[in-house]
Amino acid sequence: MKALHILLALLTLSALPPLVFAQQVRLQAIFGTSAMFDIDGRQRLLKSGKTSPEGVKLLSVTSDYAVVQIDGREQKLTLASPVAASYATVDRAEVRLNPDSRGHYNTTAWINGRRVDVMVDTGASSIAFNYPTAKSLGLDLTRAQPITVSTASGVERAYRLQLSSVTIGGITVHNVEATVLGNDFPQVTLLGNSFLSRVDMQQRDGLLLLRARD
Known part of the structure; x- marks a missing residue:
């Protein structure tokens, strides 16, 4: 028993x-x-x-x-x-960026799962890569849309495509438009408004605050 x-x-x-x-x-x-x-x-x-x-x-x-x-x-x-x-x-993921000596805000992003240094540029309509960076990230330009863009050096050929995901800190945005220029410009990848317009952005005490939206 x-x-x-x-x-x-x-x-x-x-x-x-x-x-x-x-x-x-x-x-x-x-x-x-x-x-x-x-x-x-x-x-x-x-x-x-x-x-x-x-x-x-x-x-x-x-x-x-x-x-x-x-x-x-x-x-x-x-x-x-x-x-x-x-x-x-x-509540919401938040990233705080300190300016460098020139007043630029730089950070690290994960684009389609790969690491790349970026600089915040509110004057850029989309995320902008140079051609070598695009190739190092494994972006398939054969499926990109050929376009022309105006730069400081004149009109140049470029490519427009969609990025699966862009992550900065704990903030992830999906299906983000990007532009790839066919040379070494820009030297640093520009984090433009195709990403910035989809997060809340605020400057406070010299810092740039990025917050995920609900």
């Missing part, structure tokens, strides 16, 4: 959902697009978009905070409040 009770108890336990133990995640430092975490007592340096062996994914990072994903839920961690005590959903 005792053995039967033990067997029934084991069967009951096996039918219960597995216990889920909350991970202890602490933000320790921010290094550009990377952040150092203490995860269950282990130090992990993660780049934006990477996942730790414990399953903690760094979605985005700014100079003030990091957004992580744990068990499908998002949590904002700041250096002032570094511990993930609860996994509340972050």
Whole structure:
């Protein structure tokens, strides 16, 4: 009879959902697009978009905070409040950009899943690449629309195409128009209005704030 009770108890336990133990995640430092975490007592340096062996994914990072994903839920961690005590959903992804010495705002974007440095340019109607950058990103220009554009050096041949996705920090925009020029101009990829018009943009205390729309 005792053995039967033990067997029934084991069967009951096996039918219960597995216990889920909350991970202890602490933000320790921010290094550009990377952040150092203490995860269950282990130090992990993660780049934006990477996942730790414990399953903690760094979605985005700014100079003030990091957004992580744990068990499908998002949590904002700041250096002032570094511990993930609860996994509340972050309202909207936000990126804060500091100007360089010339007043330009530069950042790193992931275009169709590949990394590229970009410069914010509100005067550009679309994202603009030079030809070598387009080739390095694996863009298929055989399916692009040939067009002509006016530049400082005159009228030039270019190509118009749609990018599957453009991600900056935790902000992702899909089906973004881009223009590829057939030479080495522009030297830096321009983040134009085909992306900027689909996010909320604000300048505050010298910073440029980009926020995802609902």
